[in-house]
Amino acid sequence: MGIMTTKYEPPPGRDWSVLSKTCPSRSSLARIANKWTAMVVTVLADGPQRFGDLRTVLEGISGKVLTETLRDLERDGMLTRTAYAEIPPRVEYELTPLGRTLIEPVSVLVRWAEQHIPEVLAARDAYDDR
Amino acid sequence: MGIMTTKYEPPPGRDWSVLSKTCPSRSSLARIANKWTAMVVTVLADGPQRFGDLRTVLEGISGKVLTETLRDLERDGMLTRTAYAEIPPRVEYELTPLGRTLIEPVSVLVRWAEQHIPEVLAARDAYDDR
DNA sequence: CTCCAATACTTACGATTAGTGACCAATAAC
DNA sequence: GTTATTGGTCACTAATCGTAAGTATTGGAG
Numbered sequence: 001m002g003i004m005t006t007k008y009e010p011p012p013g014r015d016w017s018v019l020s021k022t023c024p025s026r027s028s029l030a031r032i033a034n035k036w037t038a039m040v041v042t043v044l045a046d047g048p049q050r051f052g053d054l055r056t057v058l059e060g061i062s063g064k065v066l067t068e069t070l071r072d073l074e075r076d077g078m079l080t081r082t083a084y085a086e087i088p089p090r091v092e093y094e095l096t097p098l099g100r101t102l103i104e105p106v107s108v109l110v111r112w113a114e115q116h117i118p119e120v121l122a123a124r125d126a127y128d129d130r
Numbered sequence: 131m132g133i134m135t136t137k138y139e140p141p142p143g144r145d146w147s148v149l150s151k152t153c154p155s156r157s158s159l160a161r162i163a164n165k166w167t168a169m170v171v172t173v174l175a176d177g178p179q180r181f182g183d184l185r186t187v188l189e190g191i192s193g194k195v196l197t198e199t200l201r202d203l204e205r206d207g208m209l210t211r212t213a214y215a216e217i218p219p220r221v222e223y224e225l226t227p228l229g230r231t232l233i234e235p236v237s238v239l240v241r242w243a244e245q246h247i248p249e250v251l252a253a254r255d256a257y258d259d260r
Numbered sequence: 261c262t263c264c265a266a267t268a269c270t271t272a273c274g275a276t277t278a279g280t281g282a283c284c285a286a287t288a289a290c
Numbered sequence: 291g292t293t294a295t296t297g298g299t300c301a302c303t304a305a306t307c308g309t310a311a312g313t314a315t316t317g318g319a320g
Contacts, residue, residue: 029239033163042148052268064308067269075253075258098249105242106239108234108235111235113162114148117153117158120228181297182296195278213297218296
């Protein structure tokens with residue numbers, strides 16, 4: 001356990017809520033409500049992937065940002081990192097059971113973004129023309 | 131219409147996907163996969179709210195960031211801003227029909243964050259202790 | 261032996277964004 | 291005149307994002 005063990009209980013009288021500044025779910029929300037996280041989970045939903053493959057399929061992500069995203073997701077227990085002692089190195093990332101429970105929430109969000117392109121772009125045009 | 135009217139069609143042979151660097155859904159995903167956006171949508175799901183009330187209930191958000199978040203959501207057609215010519219001023223924000231379609235995706239994400247607090251915190255402790 | 265390729269990172273740096281605290285405008289109540 | 295109220299803006303600092311270059315390892319080409 002860490003030096004300071006965190007209590008998992010809400011303040012008396014009410015449940016935890018992301019609206020509460022001190023609720024641990026806030027940092028979780030910040031982690032999962034993130035475009036790269038959503039994209040990584042989307043790709044890993046199909047099975048384990050190597051670092052380089054992730055980088056290729058997540059068009060536009062840099063190595064540094066991908067590394068950081070994966071590390072944070074690993075820390076929060078959403079994926080595992082497996083390094084094989086080969087040359088050149090091979091590292092595989094795979095969703096944990098906890099990470100797999102994220103597939104549905106994330107896919108709902110991604111589907112929304114993909115399905116509402118026309119409305120959003122039209123709204124933007126209208127706003128910018130005022 | 132804007133000076134440059136955007137085409138809403140995917141490249142030939144494949145559908146739009148958030149994984150594509152040039153897909154418009156990417157900017158939408160970046161907008162909605164955001165903690166403040168998720169929290170604003172959560173609160174406005176219950177009906178229109180004034181700026182100050184939003185600021186109070188979204189514990190910890192600064193005025194500047196709330197203004198920016200609301201402006202961006204307004205631009206993307208997800209909410210409306212109504213200013214009443216009173217002293218002191220009163221401004222109300224309300225989800226549009228498009229914005230209301232976001233309630234479900236966002237609430238799924240928020241629920242995930244609130245329900246998986248113990249697993250995430252335990253994973254973090256374990257990771258930090260290695 | 262030297263040079264290069266391959267992979268998964270690091271590191272240094274500049275750019276972008278988030279967040280803070282002070283200030284403003286208008287008026288009604290005191 | 292002074293104060294309180296509300297929804298901002300502005301200037302500034304801190305944090306984060308993203309880019310380009312470098313590192314380590316070793317098998318293979320020449």
